[in-house]
Amino acid sequence: MRGIIFAFLAGACITLQGVSNARISQDIGTWQAATITQLTGFIMSFLILLFVRDGKWGGLKQVKPLYLIGGAFAAVIIFSEVTAIQQIGVTFTISSLLIAQLCLTFLIDINGWFGMEKRKMRLPQFIGIGLMIVGVVILKF
Structure with missing residues (x-):
């Protein structure tokens, strides 16, 4: 049940983020909006990390390098979603x-x-x- 709740939360946040980014990009540009979104996401994640501390950094060595670029997909996601929202x-x-x-x-x-x-x-x-x-x-x- 928790998985479904988190999935709904993620879906709602994806939608809210897309709409927010579309509005921001109208004023400053799409890549600027993506940059701000990534920066605020990093800051929020870092602050949560400081309090939660549920992982272990030592395991980073076992992660395949391909998986470490996962965050880079966010730039493409944000650009594509903002452009799509503005067009369709x-x-x-x-x-x-x-x-x-x-x-x-x-x-x-x-x-x-x-x-x-x-x-x-x-x-x-x-x-x-x-x-x-x-x-x-x-x-x-």
Whole structure:
């Protein structure tokens, strides 16, 4: 249950961040908005780290270098989301974003990429994705 609550929290924050970034970028530019977002995200994470202290820095040596660039994806995410929101609106952007996430996660789960356990997807999962795509098409028109 906690996982679902955190997933909803993350989804809400992604939407709020996208809208905020779109508004900021109208005044100062998209890459400037991405920079401010990354900076404030770093500051917030660092402050939480100072209080929570739940990890261990020694394990950093075991992390594959490829995974350490994960934060760099945020710059592409922010730029793409802001541009999309300005061009097609919040609802269609977030709907499309979710479908893209689900399609990629299907590939990751099916193939066991990034060290994830391979999972079998059955017809109901594919029907669910199809229904989401149909829903987005209906939203668009």
